[in-house]
Amino acid sequence: MSTVAVETLDAIVVGAGFSGLYQLHTLRDQLGLSVKLLEAGNGVGGTWYWNRYPGARCDSESHSYAYYFSEELLQEWTWSERYPGQAEILRYLNHVADRFELKRDIRFGARVSQASYDAAANRWQVRTEAGETYRARFLITAVGCLSSANIPDIPGLESFAGAWYHTGQWPHQGVDFAGKRVGMIGTGSTGIQAAPVIAASAQHLTVFQRTANYSIPARNAPLDEEFKLWARDNTSRIREVMHGTPNGHPFVIEDRSAHDVTPEQRQAIYEAAWEKGGLQFRAAFRDLLTDQAANDTASEFLRSKIGEIVKDPGTAAKLAAIDHPFATKRPPIDTNYFETFNRDNVTLVDVRATPIERITPDGLMTRDGTLYPLDIIVFATGFDAMTGPLLKMDIRGDGGVSLRDAWHAGPITYLGLQTPGFPNLFTITGPGSPSVLCNMPVAIEQHVDWITDCIRDMRARGLTRIEATPEATQRWVEHVNEAANATLLPKAGHSWYLGANIPGKPRVFMPYAGGMARYRATCADVAARNYEGFARTA
Ligand code: N01
DSSP states (O other), rough: OOOOOEEEEEEEEEEHHHHHHHHHHIIIIIIIIOEEESHHHSSSHHHHOOOTTTTTTTOOOOOGGSSSOOOHHHHHHOOOOOSHHHHHHHHHHHHHHHTTTTTTGGEETTOOEEEEETTTTTTTEEEEETTEEEEEEEEEOOOOSSSOOOOOOOOTGGGGGGGEEEEEGOOOOOOOOOOOEEEEEESHHHHHHHHHHHHHHEEEEEEEEEEOOOOEEEOOOOOHHHHHHHHHHHHHHHHHHHHSSSSSSSOOOOOOOOOOOOHHHHHHHHHHHHHOOOOGGSSTTTTTTHHHHHHHHHHHHHHHHHHHHSSSSSHHHHHHHOOSSSSSSOOOEEHHHHHTTTTTTTTEEEEETTTTTEEETEEEETTSSSSESSSSEEOOOOOOOHHHHHTTEEEEOOGBBBHHHTHHHHTOOTTTTBBBTEEEEEETOOOOOGGSSOHHHHHHHHHHHHHHHHHHHHHTTOOOOOEEEEHHHHHHHHHHHHHTSSSSSSGTTTGGTTTTTTOOOOOOOOOOTHHHHHHHHHHOEEEEEEESTTEEEE
């Protein structure tokens, strides 16, 4: 009979992206806990480890897409472009992991398959797919919001004679599109980034669009020395701005309504924002996400831009037939997306009008019987967002209750941090927290710091168990709903914010739309009131 070794620790962290790396650092190096980080991939980076598709780049500006907890780290790292590309972010996260000697406590290639709470011992037992077992008092999931790939169930995929890839599971050696007929399904942030780069080398690119999308030019460019110096000299100011804004970006939302200005002034403001590029467009007026008529002005402007750029009127009309208000789905930013449809080797197919019927050995067939011959299919079809990565792990709380059952009608959390019945389990940027509505590193640092402070406080008081109360959780879930309904965000009925992109998933608005600054204040207040809404015991 063989015995299986079980490693016992103070805390287990799952996931080696931005959040897991920082959480490992604080628990180990600030609190002195024994910590193991379990990571499915063979390197650090999380989303930036997996998403290596052509054109992958962040839409947060590089000086804000970074850790701000260490001034030394801020001073020693320099970004090269306005928006960081996937490879540069991966280099940065490896630098962080090496600098803080994190890799020695990371188990790579360890995908967590099950986690269960042992009430008698007040410990979590975590198993990996390879059968390794770990036990720890605290379990912290740092698995990201967009890490569970959505590959749509299209009949015939298994018969396809060519190659196919999901953008979130991109081969590390890259894909050679030269001389290939490529079909790309999906026109979210990913597809909009990938299309121009694929089109540049493919023989032909066919973009299958189900929902037309707004997009704003990123205006990416190398950073000049003056900006680099400014960013390095102004870290405190930048942090202050990011912490003060609802979405954690390093720019303020203009305190004016779209109705406060004349149509000519508004046009000039939008033109300037379009020229500047990036997510700042959304900050041109304070009411773009709360007032339909205000939003209409931005939506109209952006649709008219498509008409100006795209030369073929039929293609332009399909691209501009957008069915939701601007920014109610995550607004993509691009480099030459609409311009790509002026290329001779690019075709747009409207699969809302003629849905995809099936995949054949030779390509993709739409319901009208048209076969699009393809050598490669790229699925830019998004993710089972927010809940997907957590539910995949088969998490079982007190009494063996599964998280899947607890969340059968949608995620139920207190502050996005905990779920009743799952003591000592913390989720970083989980549903019910600002997460994907915020510049992620800002949301991540706040969560990690809060969790670290909470555990530090428990240890100082000799407490070993923390669980969100059902009453506080109920109130928070209601507040999350109210916050979403106070905005236009739920109006994009098919968005992944609502889980609507996954068949059978409950339609619940998952992120907290009340703003990061307000959320930060709420969490601080909860802690100051002796962790109000959490039951903490010895
Ligand atoms: O995924 P998505 P994504 N048949 O879900 C379509 C972040 N991100 O990977 O809208 C046909 O947004 C689907 O159509 P519809 C960012 O937060 C950031 O692009 O469901 N089409 C949609 O067009 C982003 O929001 C960055 O009708 C199908 C597309 O696939 C999030 O990741 C870059 C289909 C999926 O769009 C996810 O973005 C990239 C089907 N069966 C991503 N199934 C930056 O920082 C799905 N679609 C810049």
